[in-house]
Amino acid sequence: MTSVKIGKTNVTTQPLGLGTNAVGGHNLFPNLDDQVGIKIVRQALDDGITMLDTAFAYGMGQSEKLIGQAIQGYDRSKFQIATKGAQRVTANGDVVIDSSPAFLKQCVTDSLERLQTDYLDIFYIHFPDGKTPLNEAVAALNELKQAGKIRAIGVSNLSMDQLREANQDNLVDIDEEQYNLLHRDAEAERFPYxxxxxxxxxxxxxxxxxxxxxxxxxxxxxxxxxxxHDNPDFNGERFTTIVNQVEQVEQIARQHHAKVAQIILAWYLKNPDISVVIPGAKHPAQVQSNAQALQIDLSAAEYAEIDQLFSPEKLQ
Ligand SMILES: NC(=O)c1ccc[n+]([C@@H]2O[C@H](COP(=O)([O-])OP(=O)(O)OC[C@H]3O[C@@H](n4cnc5c(N)ncnc54)[C@H](OP(=O)(O)O)[C@@H]3O)[C@@H](O)[C@H]2O)c1
Known part of the structure; x- marks a missing residue:
């Protein structure tokens, strides 16, 4: 599959990456094993997945540290690291969001050290702090970009108004937000912007x-x-509807001798508004299986069928 270019930069990557919140993300998931986490990252790199998506918040630095270990021996120019920051741990252990220019610069310095690398391909402001003007936060990242410490400026968890504020000087390269076939709000206003x-x-x-x-x-x-347990997607009538919709994807999966997850990922890969898809994984076998999505080319009819199957009005 052809590689994709990030925003207005010269960063290129494979369109299927790896989400690593389950690599060292002990604060997010129970029973994670750090050695399995390292194997997950290496499985991805061995299977030609080149974008590793991490964050300070995944294990409060642990995900970045494990990735720093996992990438030893791999050619740094052949894969891309995206990380995120804005969480400041206070003296009494509380976590506060801080997207001030000075703190973001500190975040990048600390991430580089944990990841044992000289540059970040993407640095995302993980969350806005509600105080710092977002264009000023982005301007701080632009200084780091000019200095060669980061190659692309990312934002995450922003409303449309916040995105416009962040991109006032047209410096934002990439936006990471919740979106999947069950949550398609981004299509209306965000994608055109x-x-x-x-x-x-x-x-x-x-x-x-x-x-x-x-x-x-x-x-x-x-x-x-x-x-x-408390997620509305996994409860009541909505859950039953979703399970039935997903069952219908199995017919398309059978035609391709593929798994449902691979077909869903192939749908995102064919979506022109999506740049990189970053499924997470708890085991190397899931990474290996998800990487196969790169081999699947859905027909226009199959793409439209899945689009219709999950049309928002069917999931009120
Ligand atoms: N910017 C942000 O604020 C933000 C927020 C959240 C996430 N993220 C990023 O987005 C990435 C993706 O999100 P996510 O990992 O939470 O959710 P996801 O990609 O929607 O789901 C991943 C989970 O699905 C299961 N899975 C994956 N492949 C599978 C397969 N082939 N067969 C069966 N089950 C499979 C695994 O969990 P089980 O085995 O437990 O079912 C895996 O942990 C994260 O890793 C992180 O990098 C960013």
Whole structure:
């Protein structure tokens, strides 16, 4: 598959990357094994996946540290690292969001050290702090870009008004927001804006935390300490509707001798408004399986069928 270019930069990458919040993200998921995390990253690089998407917040530096270890021995020019910051840990251990220019510069310095690398291909402002004017936060990242410490300026978790403020000087290269076939709000206003301003889009939760892989059934229930227990997608009539929709993707999967997750990922890969898809994984086998999506070329009819199947009015 041809590589994609990020925003207005010369950063290029494969359109299927790896989400690494389950690599060292002990604050997000129970029972993670750091050695498995390292294997997940190496499996991705060995399978030709080149974009590694991480953040300070995944394990408060642990994901970045494990990636720093995993990439030893790999040619740095052959893969891209995207990380995020804006979380400041206070003296008493609380986490506060700080997207001030000075703190973002500190975040980049610290991420470079944990990742054992000289530059970041993308640095995202993970969250806005609600105080710092976003164009000033982006201007600080532009200084780091000019200095060669980062190659592309990213933003995440912004409303449309915040995105416009951040991109006031047309410096934003890439936007990472929640988007998947179950949550398609970005299509109305965000996608046209990003297209017009040459900003790449990365959807997070592409597999809806596993719901779009076809492994759940209407009878599946989740224990109260599982985050899916209270997630509306995994509850009631909405959950049953989604499970039925996903079952219908199985017919297309069979035609391609593929898995449902691979077909869903292939749909994003064919979507012109999506730049890089970054499914997460808990095991190297999931990475290996998801990488196969790059080999699947959905026909225009199949693409339209999936588009219709998950049209927003069917999921009120
Ligand atoms: N910018 C932000 O604020 C933000 C927020 C959230 C996430 N992210 C990024 O987006 C990435 C993707 O999000 P995500 O990982 O939370 O969710 P996701 O990609 O929607 O789902 C990933 C999960 O689905 C399951 N899975 C993956 N491949 C599978 C396969 N082939 N078969 C069956 N199950 C499979 C695994 O969980 P189980 O095995 O437990 O089912 C995996 O952890 C993250 O890793 C992170 O890098 C960014």
């Amino acid at each position: 990003l297209r017009e301003h040459q900003i790449s889009f990365v959807p997070f939760f592409p597999l809806a935390s596993g719901l779009l892989t076809g492994k759940y059934h209407a009878e599946t229930s989740f224990p109260s300490d599982d985050i899916r």
